Amino acid sequence: MSKKILEIHDVKREFTMGSETVRALKGVSFDVNAGEFVTIMGSSGSGKTTLLNILGCLDKPSNGIYMLDNVNIKELSRDALAKLRNTKIGFVFQAYNLLPRTSALENVELPLLYNPSISTKERRERAIASLEAVKLGDRLDHTPNQLSGGQQQRVAIARALVNEPVMILADEATGNLDTRTSYEIMSLMQELNQQGKTIVFVTHEPDIAAFSSRTVMLKDGKVQKDTQNMNSRSAREALISLPVSDDY
Amino acid sequence: MKITNLIRLAIRALQRNKLRALLTMLGIIIGVAAVITMMSIGEGSKLSINESLSSMGSNMITITPYSNEPGGATMMGSNLKNLTIVDVEALEKDAPNIDKISPLASSSGQAINGASNWPTSIQGVSPEYLDIRKLEIKDGIPFSEEDVKSSAKVCLLGQTVVDNLFPNGEDPIGKIIRFNKIPMQVIGTLVPKGQSNFGQDQDDIILAPYTTVQKRLLSSIYFNSIYASAISESASIAAVEDVTNALRGTHRLRADQEDDFQVRTQEELMSTLNSISSMLTTLLTAVAGISLVIGGIGIMNIMYVSVTERTREIGLRMSIGARGIDILLQFLIEAIMISITGGVIGVALGVSASLIISSLLNWPASISDTSIIVSFFVCAVTGIFFGYYPALKASGLDPIEALRYE
Numbered sequence: 001m002s003k004k005i006l007e008i009h010d011v012k013r014e015f016t017m018g019s020e021t022v023r024a025l026k027g028v029s030f031d032v033n034a035g036e037f038v039t040i041m042g043s044s045g046s047g048k049t050t051l052l053n054i055l056g057c058l059d060k061p062s063n064g065i066y067m068l069d070n071v072n073i074k075e076l077s078r079d080a081l082a083k084l085r086n087t088k089i090g091f092v093f094q095a096y097n098l099l100p101r102t103s104a105l106e107n108v109e110l111p112l113l114y115n116p117s118i119s120t121k122e123r124r125e126r127a128i129a130s131l132e133a134v135k136l137g138d139r140l141d142h143t144p145n146q147l148s149g150g151q152q153q154r155v156a157i158a159r160a161l162v163n164e165p166v167m168i169l170a171d172e173a174t175g176n177l178d179t180r181t182s183y184e185i186m187s188l189m190q191e192l193n194q195q196g197k198t199i200v201f202v203t204h205e206p207d208i209a210a211f212s213s214r215t216v217m218l219k220d221g222k223v224q225k226d227t228q229n230m231n232s233r234s235a236r237e238a239l240i241s242l243p244v245s246d247d248y
Numbered sequence: 249m250k251i252t253n254l255i256r257l258a259i260r261a262l263q264r265n266k267l268r269a270l271l272t273m274l275g276i277i278i279g280v281a282a283v284i285t286m287m288s289i290g291e292g293s294k295l296s297i298n299e300s301l302s303s304m305g306s307n308m309i310t311i312t313p314y315s316n317e318p319g320g321a322t323m324m325g326s327n328l329k330n331l332t333i334v335d336v337e338a339l340e341k342d343a344p345n346i347d348k349i350s351p352l353a354s355s356s357g358q359a360i361n362g363a364s365n366w367p368t369s370i371q372g373v374s375p376e377y378l379d380i381r382k383l384e385i386k387d388g389i390p391f392s393e394e395d396v397k398s399s400a401k402v403c404l405l406g407q408t409v410v411d412n413l414f415p416n417g418e419d420p421i422g423k424i425i426r427f428n429k430i431p432m433q434v435i436g437t438l439v440p441k442g443q444s445n446f447g448q449d450q451d452d453i454i455l456a457p458y459t460t461v462q463k464r465l466l467s468s469i470y471f472n473s474i475y476a477s478a479i480s481e482s483a484s485i486a487a488v489e490d491v492t493n494a495l496r497g498t499h500r501l502r503a504d505q506e507d508d509f510q511v512r513t514q515e516e517l518m519s520t521l522n523s524i525s526s527m528l529t530t531l532l533t534a535v536a537g538i539s540l541v542i543g544g545i546g547i548m549n550i551m552y553v554s555v556t557e558r559t560r561e562i563g564l565r566m567s568i569g570a571r572g573i574d575i576l577l578q579f580l581i582e583a584i585m586i587s588i589t590g591g592v593i594g595v596a597l598g599v600s601a602s603l604i605i606s607s608l609l610n611w612p613a614s615i616s617d618t619s620i621i622v623s624f625f626v627c628a629v630t631g632i633f634f635g636y637y638p639a640l641k642a643s644g645l646d647p648i649e650a651l652r653y654e
Contacts, residue, residue, distance in 0.1 A: 058567060058647050079571045086569020097564045097651070101264055113249050114569040159568070 004067075005166050005198050006032035006055065011064035013050050024050040026221035027064070032200065034166075037193040037232075039201045039209040042218035049171075051218065052202050056089055056169050057081045069166045086114050090160025094172035096152045098144040104131060104155045105140040111163045130162040131155070134188060150181035157188060161197075168192070170201045174208055180242060186211045187235035211235050249574045258582040261554075262589075272550045273590030275543025276630065280594025280623045281601060282536035287619040288602040290529030292612035294522055301518045307481045308380055309346070311335075311474040311491060314510035329470035330499065330508055336474060338498045343490035347479045350377035351471040353461045357428035359413060359454060366412035370403070370427050370454040372461025373475075380477045383455075388421045388436030391457055399459040403432045406453035407440040427454065430464050484513045540626060543590065544634040551583050551638035562642050563650025576643035583635020584628060591627030595620055 013025040024047045032038055042048045053059035054066060057073055058081075066073050069088055073081065085091075090111075098107045108127040112118045118126075131137055134154040144152050153173060160168050170189070174182035190211060193199050201212060209215045210233045217225035249257075262269040313330045336351050353372040358365050375390055377383070391402050405413070405420060414420050420434045441450040462468055478487035488511045495509055555562070562575055599615055606613035 053648050056567065058651075079573075082566065082569050082571040085567060091567050093564075093651070097560060099561060099564070102260075110565070111568040113253055114565075114571075114574060116250060163569075 003034045004031050005034050005036075005069055006030075006200070007065070007067040008055075009065040011051075011054060011061040011066055013047075013054065013059070014062045024221055025054075025061070028218070028221070028223055029064075030216055030223060030226055032167075032198065034198050035193070035196055036214055037190070037199045037201070037212045038214045038216060039203055039212040040216045040218060041203060041206070041209050042224075043204060045220075046218040047221040048202055048204070048218055050221075052169070052171055055200060056091060057085050082114075086111060087163060088166045090157075090163065090165040090168045092153070092156050092160050092168060092170040092173045094175040096144070096149075096156045096176075098152055098155055098159075100145070101143055103141045103143055104136060104147070104158075107144070107155055108158045108162050110159060115163065126162055127158075130158040133161060133192075134158045148181075149177050150184055153177065153181075153185055154188065157185070157192075161192070167198045167200055170199065172203055173201065174203070174205070180239070182208065183235050183239045183242065187239060190235050211238075249570070249577070251577075254574075254577050254581050255585070257578060258585045261582055262585060268550065269586060269589075272546055272586055273543075273593065275539065275546040276587050276590030276627060277543075277594040277597060279536055279540035279543045280591050280627060281598035282539060283533055283623050283626075284595060284598025284615070284619055285601045285605065286532035286536055287529060288598075288613045288615040289605065289611060290525060290532065291616055291619075292602075292606065292614040294525045294529075295614055296612040297521045297525065298518060301514055301521070307347075307478040307484050308514045309476045309478060309484060309487055309491065310512045311476070311495070312472070312510050312512075314508060329468070331471040331474055332469050333471075335495055335498050336471075338494045339474070339476065339491060342494040342497070343476075343487065345478055345483045345487035345490050346476045348376040348380050349474065349476040350374040350380055351458050352377070352473045352475055353458050353466060353468070353471045355428070355461055355465045357465075359409060360426045361413040361423065364413050364415055366409060368409055368452050368454060370456055370461055370465065372456050372458035372465075374458060377455065377475060380475045383441070384439040386437045386439045387419075388434070390436055391455075396457040396459050399463050400457060401430065401432045401460060401464070402435045402456065403427070404436045404438055404455040405434055406438050406451040406455075408449055408452040409454055410437055428465060432456065432460075478513075481515075484515060488513060537626075540630060544587070544630040547583055547586055547631065548634040548638060550586075551579060551635055552641070554582070555579060555638050555642040558642075559645065559650045559653040562645050563647050563653065566645070566647035567651060572643040575645075576639045579639035579642050580632065580635045583639065584631035587627045587631030587635075588624070591624050594627075595623060598623075 008031065009029050011025055011028045012023070015022045015024060028047070028051060040048060040051065050059070054061055057068065060066075060074060068084065071084065073084065076084065099110070105124075105127055108130055109123050112123040112126065128137070128140065131140060134157050136151060136154055136158065139147065139151065144155070147155065157168075174185050177185065186208060189199055189201070193213075199212075201208070203209060210229070212229060213232050214228050215225070216223060217227075311331065331351070333351070336349060339346055339349050350373045354369050355372075356367070356369040359368050359370075374396060375392060378385070378390055385404070388404070390404065391400065394400070395402055403425070410420050413425060414423075420437060423434050424431050425434060426432070438451070438453070438455070443449060458471070476487070476491065478484040491511050492507065496507065499508055501508065565575060599620075602613040602615055605611055
């Protein structure tokens, strides 16, 4: 059996809003093994975002156990959580969140800046390798406003890869992109997954979920469905099957 | 994050908003430039006062009549008459810490040479007066003790008097001039001393034996003051004591009576003037300090704006592994960079301003290392103090909310 990257056991999260208590997660349990490509789906209000924050170590569960790569995050301080995010998780956001007026290379270097054990030379080499992995080796000095949306998201993926995380955590990563570019991004994700990266992808589009190997459906703060997707679609084939030109 | 990376990051952030950074620095620049200029002018005038006072003789002691009668009017020293030759003789005998001594009896009037005339004052003194006041003979010879004994009608002229009585540049030596109708022979001229710190022309002067002035001009036995010099600068306090004791003896004062004279050393005068000029310096520096504080508030304001503006960036940095301290340092170093850069520009501006002022207005300026170091230090502290709260706010942000901030 392959190694467990995520172990989530009866995770609950409650927020207190004034006198009311909102229960966003009401006991969620599932595991993710190394090398899986999991999509987490659900309509708005299903607790997707709350779960994502917890998976990303930005938030802690009120109750239950969350083990990331065999580390129980409940016991960690704010700074220890920051270190965990730095070394184990690669974030990809819907809005890319690249630093404006900063070159692609420097954007990708950013996570490594917060890891004092990496030298300037190594940082540069790894950032270049990472950008080459997302096929942007020729755009190192471009700033975000000189790149298209898809290219910006690829820079963000390169940034998520650069610290060699155990898991890539994507939050609606294709939400701002058109279909063709979304498929390009998903194709890249599948490629990374085939190279052995574990990917957790939060989305509300079933279309996107079809590319993953497993789908976890959330509803009202609980896991509604957890299905293996034996014959997942290949994003590359989907890309080819798209009409050649949908320009108008 | 390593400190070098943090500094590079701060420089980059400031470069992105050059105009804003410059405007933020302006308060600091003006503050520091003002502090440096004020301090160097203050220091410079203090130095020049000290210099000119010691050129007047730093161990000089002045004795003037003084009265502070209870219930009566406090009178001007010059209107009082209680210093006589008896006092001078007593000082010569009983004041071991006194080196040289000269009485001074002065009279003002009109000096006349042929068609030229000039209103001035004549000072009757002893030959030692020249040494006490550090006056030098330019041409001719000084008068002697013999001249004093015989009340000789001889005099020495200051440069201003020479210029006005001998406008055509004749040699005054040996000429007879008249002062209030008394004919006197000029036997020497004095080396010019220029203006005193109080704006007085020190060369508008005629010196003559005190006996001549007393008998032939004033018909009085009293002196306006007595000048003396202590045997050394360090002995001046002991000399003041000697003088006080000797004069209380000659004036027959009882133990419960106050002195009817005042003994002043040059050092006292110096410290009075110095305290005035340091008070001025302190005042000006305080005003400049206030502008530094205002500059600091400007920094704080802009840093708060910057933190709000870059909330998403902060959220991103936190989500990819920045600790609170990393964010805190990032913004703190940015604030310090602003204040220190402002400080450097301010120092440059202050130094050039003091040089320009001193050369244009002919004011003395002395740029001290301390003022530069102090203002630099103050800048750094201002940056830390006013940058800390915005930086703390940034580091305390919740990454989840910061990432979603619009």
